[in-house]
Amino acid sequence: xxxxxxxxxxxxxxxxxxxxxxxxxxxxxxxxxxxxxxxxxxxxxxxxxxxxxxxxxxxxxxxxxxxxxxxxxxxxxxxxxxxxxxxxxxxxxxxxxxxxxxxxxxxxxxxxxx
Amino acid sequence: xxxxxxxxxxxxxxxxxxxxxxxxxxxxxxxxxxxxxxxxxxxxxxxxxxxxxxxxxxxxxxxxxxxxxxxxxxxxxxxxxxxxxxxxxxxxxxxxxxxxxxxxxxxxxx
Numbered sequence: 001x002x003x004x005x006x007x008x009x010x011x012x013x014x015x016x017x018x019x020x021x022x023x024x025x026x027x028x029x030x031x032x033x034x035x036x037x038x039x040x041x042x043x044x045x046x047x048x049x050x051x052x053x054x055x056x057x058x059x060x061x062x063x064x065x066x067x068x069x070x071x072x073x074x075x076x077x078x079x080x081x082x083x084x085x086x087x088x089x090x091x092x093x094x095x096x097x098x099x100x101x102x103x104x105x106x107x108x109x110x111x112x113x114x
Numbered sequence: 115x116x117x118x119x120x121x122x123x124x125x126x127x128x129x130x131x132x133x134x135x136x137x138x139x140x141x142x143x144x145x146x147x148x149x150x151x152x153x154x155x156x157x158x159x160x161x162x163x164x165x166x167x168x169x170x171x172x173x174x175x176x177x178x179x180x181x182x183x184x185x186x187x188x189x190x191x192x193x194x195x196x197x198x199x200x201x202x203x204x205x206x207x208x209x210x211x212x213x214x215x216x217x218x219x220x221x222x223x224x
Contacts, residue, residue, distance in 0.1 A: 043205075
């Protein structure tokens with residue numbers, strides 16, 4: 001299994017500002033992902049975080065809005081830029097651990113944009 | 115494009131009842147299927163993973179089955195308890211990514 005921590009756990013931000021979310025894993029992982037869960041909705045994949053290179057974004061998500069870094073195997077950041085109230089969601093980090101196919105999720109970051 | 119559907123959207127049962135949650139997917143070329151549990155305001159907890167070559171997996175009171183050819187999976191919960199109350203999500207591994215259903219909200223009444 002994997003223990004995943006995310007910081008911050010929640011935040012309230014003003015429109016037009018940016019927030020960086022950190023994800024730290026206690027195990028070596030093969031894949032890291034960032035998901036968004038809008039209120040009352042299921043999860044949507046934002047991007048796959050690639051170590052040492054640009055993230056791979058899903059349709060509807062762009063690097064300028066959601067820049068992602070992954071400097072090593074166990075750490076990644078997601079920035080939500082120039083926020084608007086529509087960005088209010090739970091953002092979740094997810095990983096696949098080496099030697100396993102199971103995908104694990106962090107506790108999430110609950111973001112409210114006013 | 116892979117689509118995942120979960121039925122029912124919500125379910126309320128008395129404590130002790132056995133229940134079945136359903137998941138269907140449109141493209142049978144999946145790598146695996148995972149069932150998750152999500153408590154309100156929390157992240158996801160992995161319950162069971164079924165590889166595409168497997169028919170079922172069991173963990174305690176939970177049993178998940180997979181019929182890849184028909185694009186269906188079920189999650190069976192035996193002797194339900196109030197602590198089982200949560201949202202249950204089904205997700206299929208399509209390429210490198212998980213595609214999620216909308217979930218079933220389960221309430222077990224004491």
